[in-house]
Amino acid sequence: MLSERRLHPLTPLRRAWAPVAVVAGWAVHDPNGAYERLSSLATSTLLIAAAVVVPAACLWGVLSWWVTHFAVTDTELRIRTGLLFRRTAHIRLDRLQAVDITQPLLARIAGVAKLKLDVVGAKSKDELAFLGEPEARALRAELLARAAGFAPDAAREVGEAEVRELLRVPPRSLALSVLLSGSTGGTLLAAVLVPAMLWFASHSPWSILVTAVPIVGAGATRTVRRFVTEYDWTVGESPDGLRLDHGLLDRTHETVPPGRVQTVRIVEPVLWRRAGWVRVELHVAGSANTVLVPVAPRERAERVIARVLPGAAVPTALSRPPRRARWRLPLWWRGHGLAVTDEVLVSRSGLVRRTTSLVPHAKVQSVRWEQGPWERALRLGGAAVDTGANKTVRLRLRDVDESRALLLEQADRSRTGRRLALPEQWMRAGREPEAPGTGD
Numbered sequence: 001m002l003s004e005r006r007l008h009p010l011t012p013l014r015r016a017w018a019p020v021a022v023v024a025g026w027a028v029h030d031p032n033g034a035y036e037r038l039s040s041l042a043t044s045t046l047l048i049a050a051a052v053v054v055p056a057a058c059l060w061g062v063l064s065w066w067v068t069h070f071a072v073t074d075t076e077l078r079i080r081t082g083l084l085f086r087r088t089a090h091i092r093l094d095r096l097q098a099v100d101i102t103q104p105l106l107a108r109i110a111g112v113a114k115l116k117l118d119v120v121g122a123k124s125k126d127e128l129a130f131l132g133e134p135e136a137r138a139l140r141a142e143l144l145a146r147a148a149g150f151a152p153d154a155a156r157e158v159g160e161a162e163v164r165e166l167l168r169v170p171p172r173s174l175a176l177s178v179l180l181s182g183s184t185g186g187t188l189l190a191a192v193l194v195p196a197m198l199w200f201a202s203h204s205p206w207s208i209l210v211t212a213v214p215i216v217g218a219g220a221t222r223t224v225r226r227f228v229t230e231y232d233w234t235v236g237e238s239p240d241g242l243r244l245d246h247g248l249l250d251r252t253h254e255t256v257p258p259g260r261v262q263t264v265r266i267v268e269p270v271l272w273r274r275a276g277w278v279r280v281e282l283h284v285a286g287s288a289n290t291v292l293v294p295v296a297p298r299e300r301a302e303r304v305i306a307r308v309l310p311g312a313a314v315p316t317a318l319s320r321p322p323r324r325a326r327w328r329l330p331l332w333w334r335g336h337g338l339a340v341t342d343e344v345l346v347s348r349s350g351l352v353r354r355t356t357s358l359v360p361h362a363k364v365q366s367v368r369w370e371q372g373p374w375e376r377a378l379r380l381g382g383a384a385v386d387t388g389a390n391k392t393v394r395l396r397l398r399d400v401d402e403s404r405a406l407l408l409e410q411a412d413r414s415r416t417g418r419r420l421a422l423p424e425q426w427m428r429a430g431r432e433p434e435a436p437g438t439g440d
Contacts, residue, residue: 067083141158181271266356313343328378
């Protein structure tokens with residue numbers, strides 16, 4: 001008989017907070033209306049409402065927790081839930097894209113964690129919230145071992161895979177990079193220019209206050225959120241793929257699944273180049289993970305890229321478009337570049353925020369030739385390369401004959417790459433269970 005398990009006993013408290021969260025959200029959205037409505041009610045009415053609603057929410061949380069079960073079979077993770085309307089999710093283990101652990105601040109204090117499952121073809125992640133932290137880590141290790149092809153009994157014995165640290169972002173470097181990013185600079189520029197324009201138009205100090213405060217507040221919120229999210233960013237290598245651990249308040253443990261990366265982007269804001277810093281982003285089919293390295297010296301970032309795209313190297317020199325491209329895109333034409341290696345197609349664009357995209361040949365889904373009226377007049381052309389992550393990398397401002405040849409050659413390279421590519425499966429090296437009788 002299939003052994004089913006329940007979530008952590010603290011899970012019902014998650015739903016018990018729902019009425020409080022609704023009232024708090026209403027008060028933040030419409031503080032005047034909320035104050036007037038609550039003020040018009042008698043104290044006895046509010047007490048009676050609280051005495052009814054809060055216990056009802058608690059009861060609903062307990063009943064929802066009681067009817068929620070999960071179990072791991074030989075081929076799938078089965079999640080059964082629903083008090084009035086039953087729902088059973090069948091998650092095939094061979095379709096697992098990633099298994100991540102997240103711990104909001106209160107969950108970290110309580111010693112519980114949320115398990116998020118990224119499945120190929122699913123629009124949203126299924127989750128188990130909440131599990132005890134040791135149980136969440138053990139279940140994650142078991143699911144990854146099953147996805148790697150281990151037998152059920154062996155998968156339970158494998159345990160958490162060993163992690164070797166590749167890179168850790170110091171808080172000081174992260175803070176400086178956030179302050180020197182384009183979004184922070186743009187916010188500060190807007191906070192100066194917009195109020196100045198309003199001052200010359202109205203000569204009213206209130207107009208400056210009303211515009212400057214929201215702009216600065218929004219920029220500060222975005223800056224702090226990014227620092228808090230990317231704090232203590234650690235990249236580690238394990239047999240399951242690359243592990244990403246980060247977060248100051250809410251701690252997140254993500255996995256970059258091997259063989260699923262469709263595109264890697266190296267971003268170089270202009271204010272970072274003096275320090276030699278880069279940001280590495282990636283696109284994974286069916287996954288929301290987009291950041292691989294928030295900031296790091298270029299040499300160290302390229303070492304991490306080499307683990308994501310084995311055998312691929314970032315070219316040091318890229319070919320520029322022909323000089324006549326300056327009539328199509330003045331000044332910015334110099335930021336475009338192109339290179340093709342045996343493993344990847346490389347495209348670069350941008351001057352202020354330079355972006356270099358690396359696309360493995362085996363991940364190219366389609367290639368299109370593009371030419372607008374301006375390009376036709378200048379004998380220029382381009383190509384659009386589509387990947388499995390529903391992303392497109394464009395190769396612009398190339399000579400028309402070069403772009404046509406590139407289209408045909410890339411189609412051949414993609415067919416060859418897919419034919420020679422290794423199966424997309426979780427790595428097993430270092431996770432083999434010890435054979436009986438081999439221990440000391």
